[in-house]
Amino acid sequence: MLFSIWPSFIPYPPVSDGGYGIINFVVLYSIGGYIKLHHNKKSKNIYYILIFIIITITTFLFSIKYNQTSWRYDFISVMIGGIMLFMIFQNIELNSKVINFFARYAFGVYIIHGDYQVTEFIYKGILKCNLFYNSNFYIIHIFISILCIYIVCSIIDYFRDRFFKYTINPIINKIKIFNKKIVV
Template sequence: MMFFLVVYSIGGYLRLHYQDKIKSIYHTKYRNILIAALILILLGKGALEMLGVILNKPNAIITKPSLYFGEVVGIPLATIMFLTFATMKMRYNKYINMLAETVLGVLNDNELFTQTIIWDHIFPNLNYITSDYYLLFWAVKILGVFIVCSAIDFLRGKYIEPHIERFIDRHFDSWLGYWNRIVLKARAVIHI
């Protein structure tokens, strides 16, 4: 989650202060740097994880840096990600936007479901750690988590959020009036 806050913060800063200097002619350069950075991060994390497997110590101290490896390069990666997408010429696509709306839910909403049910019970890591299909297991596991959590978030947005929005819209004016009365009383008490 912290990585996405960094991405949004850097993107906002660059858009606010350097919008005129961000040129779409550099898109290919930004895209190539982004692809190279992502490949290096994946190789670095994969190498550290495999070293733990080779040493038969998947939770050893040698694999702990792989947890933080992505965060070390987070700021440069966030910057290049923003520049890549800010300079990309994109048309509106209903399905891409629908998928993008659910992705934050994959990261945010379904912690109990992803960590407890999917990670520990449906796809138990230690059962496959010595298998020849370990990488395939991880690919299927990640894809499964993404699909299930995207579906949950999509259903939440389609069936639950409209009811919450109507409830808030119906009561917002009374809540605002109540809040204003509290503020007026507080000002009277402290003589502002």
């Protein structure tokens, strides 16, 4: 209610970061944890796909009334759409090295492209998104931009991972407090 419905429809939400901050991350992580613990995996994906399509259309219709705010990560229809995508892919087993490579770096992609300074640099500086808002190529530009951002940020996080593997991780592994297992 506080971090999704309020920012969607009521002015002056408790957190006004557009869903890009730690609060939304914790909310989504909690929802994912709840789904993992309590969801019946025998549900059919067709229901989630239909809900996702309806929510996508709803988000588009909201964007006509609420302009850009309906595309923010804390907008209720975007959150529901994300949850439906999670539900769809939760039931799919993928054994692709390419997909698993890029999935491994998804959190790094989120962290890199979600930073306000990086976002401005990418969207205004490199991709010139503001030039495509009223263009016939808007949708094409969105898809190409998403693909490029994901690939470049994955590569950046890959090199960060390699760097940490030989520098930071050996130091952390020697510190006893970081090596204790948490038993739930």
